Every structure is written in structure tokens, then in C-alpha cells.
Amino acid sequence: MITQSHCYCFSVIMTIYFSLLFHTLASPTQKFCRHDQKDALLKFRGEFLIDASNPSPWNKSSDCCLWEGVKCDDKSGQVISLDLSYTSLNSSLKTNSSLFRLSYLRHLNLNGCNLQGEIPSSLGNLSRLTLLDLASNQLIGEIPASIGNLKRLRYLNLGANTLIGKIPASVGILDELRDLILAANELTGNIPDSLGNLSSLLYLRLSANHLVGEVPASIGNLKELRAMSLGQNSLSGNLPISFANLTKLNHFSLRSNNFTSMLPSYMSGFHKLEHFDVGGNSFLGSFPKSLFTIPSLQTVYLEENQFTGSIEFENTSLSSPKLEILYLAHNNFDGPVPKSISKFLNLRELHLSHNNVTGPIPRSISKLVNLDYLDLSNNMLEGKIPGFLWRLTTMTLSHNSFSSFEKSSQESLIQALDLNSNSFGGPFPHWICKLKGLSFLDLSNNLFNGSIPPCLRNLTDSLTELILRNNSFNGVLPDIFANATELRSFDVSRNKLEGKFPKSLINCKLLQLVNVESNRIKDKFPSWLGSLPSLHVLSLRSNEFYGPLYHRHKSIGFQSLRVIDISHNDFTGTLPPHYFSNWHGMTTLTEEDDRYMADIVNDFIFYRNSMGMVNKGVEMSFERIRQDFRAIDFSGNRIYGKIPESIGSLKELRLLNLSDNAFTSDIPRFLANLTKLETLDLSRNKLSGQIPQDLDKLTFMSYMNFSHNLLQGPVPRGTQFQRQKCSSFLDNHGLFGLEDICGETHVLNPTTSQQHEELSESEEQMFNWVAAAVACGPGVFCGLVIGHFFTSHYQEWFTEKFGRRKVRVTTRAR
Incomplete structure (x- = not known):
């Protein structure tokens, strides 16, 4: 039976309950900072050179759990997360640092803090860490073996430092690790077998080091792996058979290593693969057809290898419908451009340069309605340039045997056009004057003759590069650059041009290179070019100045x-x-x-x-x-x-x-x-x-x-x-x-x-030199330089504006 006293007690309890509830809703949750934690944080901050213009926002009189970059456990008040990323600490982590008194830390992020010196082995005392990020600093020395003490670690990023030595085998103890990032250091030695113990690993990034040897077979144990980046090392040998186990990979890169083997024949088994990059090696064998049956595939980089034979795609409906970027440049592929390439309807970029591809450009490419960037340079292609290509924005067909153009019924979108070193002849193609958005034009090393038309004036407000070198253009060099405010390079060398030097170039404030050598220009020295703030190279050689x-x-x-x-x-x-x-x-x-x-x-x-x-x-x-x-x-x-x-x-x-x-x-x-x-x-x-x-x-x-x-x-x-x-x-x-x-x-x-x-x-x-040491050391005569020293082959260019990927610059004698 409920008595009046019971009701009274219940009323009091409910009053207290609602009062506490109201107080809780009306004010933020209190996180009571422990004194020892505050003291450790302040002493840790005091270990570094503080920029006087950017003092610490930590207020000694306030609750340290409310400080910027600090998080505490709601119940215990222990500091569990410290994020000082991109704070200029400008010093080293000391072995006895007060940081290591924060024994309940789970997250430690000191990315981009200008840390110097070595990683102290006492870092291994923070055994509760699940995230450790020391990337983008100036850390040196070896990775301490004590890193293996951090057995709860799920994320480890030591990338973009100057760490040396071998990857410690103790990393393989961290069986909860999901992300391992050691890229962009100076690490040496082999990839340790112990990494195969990291059965929960999702992302492995060891690129841009000096690692050697073969990829260990134990890597095949990482069956949950989503991304593996081992590029820019000195790895070699064969990919292990166990590599076939990595069926969940969506990103794989071996770029710029020393592999001289063949690619595995089981590529189609990577049914979730999106990005595949083995460029810059010496892989052998025929075109890897099975790779292009993967439905998820989006980008493929096979350039700068030793692949041979014709380019062929599997005659199957299982071809990669999402493929957007295909790099096959700098190999030994031969035969025609395959008609079957038209099946990749989402293809945006196709790079086939520096191969032995023959024949005409197939008309089936017209089906690639999303194609935007085409590079077929340095092959043995011939015939007409099809009219449907004028809808692209970037096209380089240099160093082939093309001889004529096919008219186009559609509006051209070309912004960058490279036809250098072909067999084009006759007068300057006047239709080029109608390419309103053209920024790059290279017609050099052809058989064009006649005059350079004044209608080029229509393009000068967008042109950045105008290269007409080594043709047979004659007549007066037109003075058409009054509006060429974006022009950076102007090269009409090795023609038969006459008349005065174009004074309107004075308007080209961004001009970096001017080359009119080996013409018949008769004028006084254009000293006014000295006012151009960016002019780096000037050649008036072999004229009549x-x-x-x-x-x-x-x-x-x-x-x-x-x-x-x-x-x-x-x-x-x-x-x-x-x-x-x-x-x-x-x-x-x-x-x-x-x-x-x-x-x-x-x-x-x-x-x-x-x-x-x-x-x-x-x-x-x-x-x-x-x-x-x-x-x-x-x-x-x-x-x-x-x-x-x-x-x-x-x-x-x-x-x-x-x-x-x-x-x-x-x-x-x-x-x-x-x-x-x-x-x-x-x-x-x-x-x-x-x-x-x-x-x-x-x-x-x-x-x-x-x-x-x-x-x-x-x-x-x-x-x-x-x-x-x-x-x-x-x-x-x-x-x-x-x-x-x-x-x-x-x-x-x-x-x-x-x-x-x-x-x-x-x-x-x-x-008859102009002598220069080209990439030589002191006292070594590397190239008596000789003759016409800058004929300027403009090759392997691309545009960030168009979202193009930079190709690696190589130096070779042609």
C-alpha cells in the first residue's frame, strides 16, 4: 500500500531528478581535467620553441579538457587524444618527454609539426595508442623496434620524413593495424616477412624509399588489403604466386622499380581493382589482356616497360566499362591501334606514344564520346587525321608520318595541338585560325611553306606556346602579338622569314623564350626585349641583324x-x-x-x-x-x-x-x-x-x-x-x-x-660550338656544344588546367 510518506519521498526524488536533468540540458558536459594531466601537457608544450607571434592557446587557468587539440575521457578525465597537427613545434621529441606521462593516450597526431631528431624508443610506452601520426616532419634515424609495443595500434603514419634503416620486424606484431604508411623516407633493406602477420591491414604504403629485393610471399596473407603502394623503390624479381590472394585490392602500384619479370596471368581475379600502376619498370611479355576484363577498372598505367606485340583486348562483354585512363606509352607495342578500343566508352585519356604502332587512326575511336586527351606521338602512324578528333581538347600526334587533315563538320574544342615532326606540307592551314580556345600550337619539323598568315592574330589572346620551327615558311614575319598577353614561348627558327623583328612582342609580359634563329630577319638589336620581366632564352642567331x-x-x-x-x-x-x-x-x-x-x-x-x-x-x-x-x-x-x-x-x-x-x-x-x-x-x-x-x-x-x-x-x-x-x-x-x-x-x-x-x-x-656541359660534373666536358644549340623540341607536355598527369621527364639523345 502506497502511503503519503511514500508519495512525498517519490516527489522529492523526481524533483531532484528533473533538476539534474534540467541542469544537464542547460549547460555543457563538464570534463574535469586531472591536475597531473594538465601539468604533463604544459610541460610537454614547454619542451618546444614557441613562436612568439603565435603563442599557445592553452590557458593555464582553464580546464585542459577544453583546450584546442585535447580530448579527455568523460568519466576519468584522462587525456585520450592529442592533435597538434600543423603546429610549429620546431624541436625534437625528448626521450624523457612529459608526453609519455599521458599514458591513457589513444590518438597522437603530430603531423606537420616540424619535429626534428630521432623517434625516441620511449614512444613505445604509450601502449594504449590506436592512432599515431608523425608524418611530414624532419625526423631522422631508424624506426625504433619499440614500435612493436603499441599492440592496439590501428593507424601508423611515419611518412614524409627522413627515416633510415630497415623496417623493423616488430611492426609485424601490430596485428590490429589497418593503415601502415612509411612512404617518402630513406628506408632500406627488404620488405620484412613479418608484415604478412598484419591480417587486418587495409592500406599499405611503402613507396618512395630505397627498399630492395622481392615482394615477400607473406604479403599474400593480407587478404583484407584494399591498397598497396610500393612504387619508387628498387624492388625486383617476380610477384609471388600468393599475390593472387589479394582479391579485395582496389589500388595497386609498383611504379618505378626494377621488375624485369612478366605480369601474372591471373589478373582477372582482382575483381575489385580500380587503379593499377606498374609504370617505370621493365616488365616483359605481351599485352595483359586479362587485366581489361575487370569490371571495376578505372585507371591503368603500363608505360615505360618492355611489353611487346600487338595491343589486343578480350573479345568479351566482361571488358572494363569504367576504364577512364589508359597509359601504354614507352613500350615496344606494334601493329595497329586496335579497333576494339572503342568498347571503353568512358575512356577520357589514351596514351600510346613511343611505341611502334602503325597504320591509320581507326574510325572506331569516334565512338569514344568521352575521349578528351589523345597522345599517339612517336609511332609510325600515317594517313589523314580524322575529322572527329577535333572535338578533343588535347591532341599530340608528333613524330609520325601524317600528311593531311580531314575536314570536320563539328565545332572544334582543341586547346592543345601538337603536330610536330610529321609530313604535312603546303601552306599554313588557315582553319587553325578558327580554333578560338587554342593555347598550345606546335607545327614544327614539317614541310609547310608560304607565308605565316595574319589571321593567327585571332588566336593570340589565348596562345601560350607558338612553335613553327624548321619548316619553309617565307615572307614577312607578321607583327600580330598586340593581344598575346599569355604568350610564353615563340619559336619560328629555321625558316626563310624576312622583314623586321615583330615589335608587338613587347606586349607579351609573360614571354620566356624567343627563338628566331636561322632566318633572314633584317633589323636592329631589339634591346626593348630587356624590359620583359620573364624572358629567359633569346636566340637571334644566323640572321641579318x-x-x-x-x-x-x-x-x-x-x-x-x-x-x-x-x-x-x-x-x-x-x-x-x-x-x-x-x-x-x-x-x-x-x-x-x-x-x-x-x-x-x-x-x-x-x-x-x-x-x-x-x-x-x-x-x-x-x-x-x-x-x-x-x-x-x-x-x-x-x-x-x-x-x-x-x-x-x-x-x-x-x-x-x-x-x-x-x-x-x-x-x-x-x-x-x-x-x-x-x-x-x-x-x-x-x-x-x-x-x-x-x-x-x-x-x-x-x-x-x-x-x-x-x-x-x-x-x-x-x-x-x-x-x-x-x-x-x-x-x-x-x-x-x-x-x-x-x-x-x-x-x-x-x-x-x-x-x-x-x-x-x-x-x-x-x-662551331656554343658549348655547354649538359648534366655533367665539375671538370667533365660533356658535349661540345655545337651548332644551333637550342632548337627546342617541345615534348611530353601536359596541362594541369586540363587535369593531366605529369609524365616523368627523361633525358635521352635523339
Whole structure:
């Protein structure tokens, strides 16, 4: 029976209950920070160099469980999570750090904190950790074996540091691990077998290290694995048979290793695979047809291997309907472009360059309505370019044998068009003038003739690269660049163009390269180009330019210039002492030099400038100029007077050619300031006096030529001088000390050896150099450079604007 007292007690209880409930709803949950935890956090923060401009937001008087980056257990008040990612700690983790007093920590995230030094073994004391992220710091040393103490760990990320040594076998103890990320370090040795114990692992990323040996068979135990990235190591051998067990993989990468085996024949078993990348190895065998039966497949990278035979796809309805990107470039595939490629209706990018593919472009490609990017360059294709391709945005068909164009009935969307090195002839294709969105145009190395049409003016507001080199274009070079504010490269070299140099280029403030060499342009030196802030390379070589290089009251800027070749013209006059004072691009190296000559920065085009060279009469081209290359070639003109003193300030200069002019007076001693100089030619001038002994200090020097001057006195005895040919000192009757260079007979009997010397000099003149060491070490003469040194093959470019993937830059002689 319920009494009145019972009712009263019940009423009191309910009042207290609702009061507590109201208080709970009206105020946030209280997390009472333990004093020892607060003390440990504050001492840990005090172990680092705090940026005075960015003080710690932790307030000593407040509850530490409410501090930014700190989370506590609601009941115990113990700190269970510490996330200081991207906080500049600027110091190392100490062995006795107060951090290790936070023994209840489950999550520790110090990603991007500028941590330095080694990972202390005492980190293994935090045995309750389930997440540990120390990525993107400057950690060094080995991964401590004590990492195996963290047996509850599910996420481990030590990537993007400078860790060395082997991956400790103790990592294999962490049987709850789901993510293991050790990428982008300096780790060595084999992949430990013990990783096969991580049966719960979903993501394994060991790329960009120095790992060697074979992939261990134990990897096949990781049956839950979703992603495996082992790229950019030195792994080799065969993929283990157990690899077939990884049927849940959706991402697999072995890019840039040393595999020389064949791909497994059971590829179709990876029925969830989306991304497959084995590019940059030496895999052998025929085209892996079974790979393309996987329904989930989206991207495939097989480029830069040794695959052979024809490209064939399984004649089955099980083909990969989701395939979007296919890279087959740089292999040994032959035969035609397969008609069956039309089954991949979602294909957006197709890369078949640098193979031996033959025949015409199949009309079945017209069914690929989503195709946007097509690269068939460097094959043996021929015939007409089909009209349906004009709906693409990026098309490179260079280095084939295409000879004509098929008209298109649809509006063109082309933004980047590379037809370089084919067999196109006749006049400039006027329909190109209607490609309103065109940004990249390369028609070089073809048989085009006639004039360059003024209608190109219609494109100049969008063009970034205009390359018409090595055709037979003639007539006046049109002055059409008033609106070309995006233009970065302009190359019309090796044609038959006449008239004036186009002054409207002054509007091209982004211009980096100008090359008009080997034409018939007749004009004064365009000193106004010096005002262009980004101009790096200028070649006026082998034209009919005339007059002085210097005009009083006209400042010579060229602040960004790296390479200038104005040789073989008719320039005259003297150069004042301060002539090179503002050429800062040859004085210091900047961060931009890491990008220059490798790609045109910002926006889009990735391409490679090259140098055409003649080595003893044999033409070569090197597809990449060394990034720190600096060169001046004023040879073959009529410049006279003293060599300007300001040239001694160009500390980064690698090549200097003032030959075949009329310079007088002594060879200036300030040339010894050019400590990185590798090539020096002062021949065929009227220089007198002695060769400065200070030039003996130029230890990078590989080639020098002082012949045909009025020099006298001793030849320096340094190694760099003694390695030169006798012809480098020819026709300086006052020079002596040539016995070791020319031989006793030549020195004592100059008349009887005259014929031999003339032959030697004739051989040297075949170089007609512009000499440069291309990717060489100190004192190594790597390429007498020779002839027309920058004919600029623009290849393997792409555009970030169009979402293109960068291809790895390689350097090869063509």
C-alpha cells in the first residue's frame, strides 16, 4: 500500500531528478581535467620553441579538457587524444618527454609539426595508442623496434620524413593495424616477412624509399588489403604466386622499380581493382589482356616497360566499362591501334606514344564520346587525321608520318595541338585560325611553306606556346602579338622569314623564350626585349641583324635572361663597362630555376626545351638543358673594343663565346671571377698581352679557345689548360710553353706542322660550338656544344588546367 510518506519521498526524488536533468540540458558536459594531466601537457608544450607571434592557446587557468587539440575521457578525465597537427613545434621529441606521462593516450597526431631528431624508443610506452601520426616532419634515424609495443595500434603514419634503416620486424606484431604508411623516407633493406602477420591491414604504403629485393610471399596473407603502394623503390624479381590472394585490392602500384619479370596471368581475379600502376619498370611479355576484363577498372598505367606485340583486348562483354585512363606509352607495342578500343566508352585519356604502332587512326575511336586527351606521338602512324578528333581538347600526334587533315563538320574544342615532326606540307592551314580556345600550337619539323598568315592574330589572346620551327615558311614575319598577353614561348627558327623583328612582342609580359634563329630577319638589336620581366632564352642567331648592341640613354635590362645567342649576325660597335650590370638572371640562382627549362610554370604546359647540337659533324639533340645552364654567345659579329668589366659579375655563367669579333686589349683578369665557367671561346679577335694566370683557377673549365689573337707570354700550367688541344692556342706567335700540349716537334718546327694544325683547327671549327656541359660534373666536358644549340623540341607536355598527369621527364639523345 502506497502511503503519503511514500508519495512525498517519490516527489522529492523526481524533483531532484528533473533538476539534474534540467541542469544537464542547460549547460555543457563538464570534463574535469586531472591536475597531473594538465601539468604533463604544459610541460610537454614547454619542451618546444614557441613562436612568439603565435603563442599557445592553452590557458593555464582553464580546464585542459577544453583546450584546442585535447580530448579527455568523460568519466576519468584522462587525456585520450592529442592533435597538434600543423603546429610549429620546431624541436625534437625528448626521450624523457612529459608526453609519455599521458599514458591513457589513444590518438597522437603530430603531423606537420616540424619535429626534428630521432623517434625516441620511449614512444613505445604509450601502449594504449590506436592512432599515431608523425608524418611530414624532419625526423631522422631508424624506426625504433619499440614500435612493436603499441599492440592496439590501428593507424601508423611515419611518412614524409627522413627515416633510415630497415623496417623493423616488430611492426609485424601490430596485428590490429589497418593503415601502415612509411612512404617518402630513406628506408632500406627488404620488405620484412613479418608484415604478412598484419591480417587486418587495409592500406599499405611503402613507396618512395630505397627498399630492395622481392615482394615477400607473406604479403599474400593480407587478404583484407584494399591498397598497396610500393612504387619508387628498387624492388625486383617476380610477384609471388600468393599475390593472387589479394582479391579485395582496389589500388595497386609498383611504379618505378626494377621488375624485369612478366605480369601474372591471373589478373582477372582482382575483381575489385580500380587503379593499377606498374609504370617505370621493365616488365616483359605481351599485352595483359586479362587485366581489361575487370569490371571495376578505372585507371591503368603500363608505360615505360618492355611489353611487346600487338595491343589486343578480350573479345568479351566482361571488358572494363569504367576504364577512364589508359597509359601504354614507352613500350615496344606494334601493329595497329586496335579497333576494339572503342568498347571503353568512358575512356577520357589514351596514351600510346613511343611505341611502334602503325597504320591509320581507326574510325572506331569516334565512338569514344568521352575521349578528351589523345597522345599517339612517336609511332609510325600515317594517313589523314580524322575529322572527329577535333572535338578533343588535347591532341599530340608528333613524330609520325601524317600528311593531311580531314575536314570536320563539328565545332572544334582543341586547346592543345601538337603536330610536330610529321609530313604535312603546303601552306599554313588557315582553319587553325578558327580554333578560338587554342593555347598550345606546335607545327614544327614539317614541310609547310608560304607565308605565316595574319589571321593567327585571332588566336593570340589565348596562345601560350607558338612553335613553327624548321619548316619553309617565307615572307614577312607578321607583327600580330598586340593581344598575346599569355604568350610564353615563340619559336619560328629555321625558316626563310624576312622583314623586321615583330615589335608587338613587347606586349607579351609573360614571354620566356624567343627563338628566331636561322632566318633572314633584317633589323636592329631589339634591346626593348630587356624590359620583359620573364624572358629567359633569346636566340637571334644566323640572321641579318645589324648595328650596335648598345645605345646611349637606352638601358639594357634583361634581368631574367639565362641564355642569349646573337651569333652570326652583323652587330657592330663597342660594349660599355656596365653593359651586363643588370643581367641578374646570370648572377644568382633562384627557386624558379628548379622549374625553368623543365616546365612552363603556372596554368598548364609541361614541355621540354632542347638543344640541337653537332658533335664532330653529327647532329644530336638533348631534350633537357641543365637547369642551372647560363650562356652568352656573341660570336661571329663585328663587335670591338674591350670586353666589358661587368661580365665578371655573372657568377652563374657556364658558357661564354665572344669569338670571331674584333675585341682588343688584354684578356681581362676578371674572367677568373666566373668560377662556374665550363666553356670559354675568345678566338679570332685582336686580343693581346698574356693569358691571365688566374684563369688557371677555373676548375670547371672543360673547353677553351684562344686561337688567332695577338697573345704572348707563357700558357698557364694548370690541368685545365694542359688538357686542351693544340689548336686552342694556334696563331698566337708570342705564346710559349706549349710543349706538353702541342708536342716538341710542333713547337720547334711550326712550318712543317702547319698542315697538321690546320687540319686540327678545321676539325674544331666543325663544332662551331656554343658549348655547354649538359648534366655533367665539375671538370667533365660533356658535349661540345655545337651548332644551333637550342632548337627546342617541345615534348611530353601536359596541362594541369586540363587535369593531366605529369609524365616523368627523361633525358635521352635523339
